[in-house]
Amino acid sequence: MQDLLNNGYFWQKIDSLALSTNIVISQEKGSRHPQYHNMVYPVDYGYLGDTESIKVFKGSVKRSTIDAVMIVADILKRDLEVKLIWGCNEEEELAILRFINQTDYQKGILVRRGNTMPEWAITD
Template sequence: MELIDCRYDFWFKLDQLVAASNLKIERPKGSLHPRYPSLVYPLDYGYLQDTRSGDGNDIDVWIGSLSSKTVTAVICGVDLEKRDTEIKILLGCTSEESRVILDIHNTGSQSAILLVRK
């Protein structure tokens, strides 16, 4: 079977999804997680309204400090406690911000990888 490089199409479609969605900030930078108060959100965290992720909720989004709020990366994670998988879209995140977010999603029963847009 021949492998086809679909990376451009993947990122382009994510851009389209983000552009066509209302972004809602649920937890501003510096706020505490409602169930895990030791987790302080290092960046704004929210979701794309009227979308669906692997957990049945809206697609989660981290918003970084870059002025351009384009899709810079995606976190793909698995949570054994919840018994689910899902993605988190990173918008306008620097390399350092992406690393901090990845570390958050690699704790406890969670494990994640970071796909960075080239």
């Protein structure tokens, strides 16, 4: 079971999805949330492609792989979202965690990318 916890193929598919689609920045770093003006975006925030269904926090590090995903439960919207964390250093990741978890209505966890591929997933 341990081998399945951070499968390299999962991250490979997310990287392919992100790199094959343009990112649209809807909120620049330092801008205020359109509804909740006390919330200030710690990094650029937007979405992938033509739809707004895949949200992305984009940090300052130039990188071609997704660093982590954030799973966010939102009581007001009554939904659960997965947001990509792309090009963020450790300080930016912590700022995103504080940003998401600052209210009682929304809470999130960070799932960092693993650096190992399970033996059964390696092919010739």
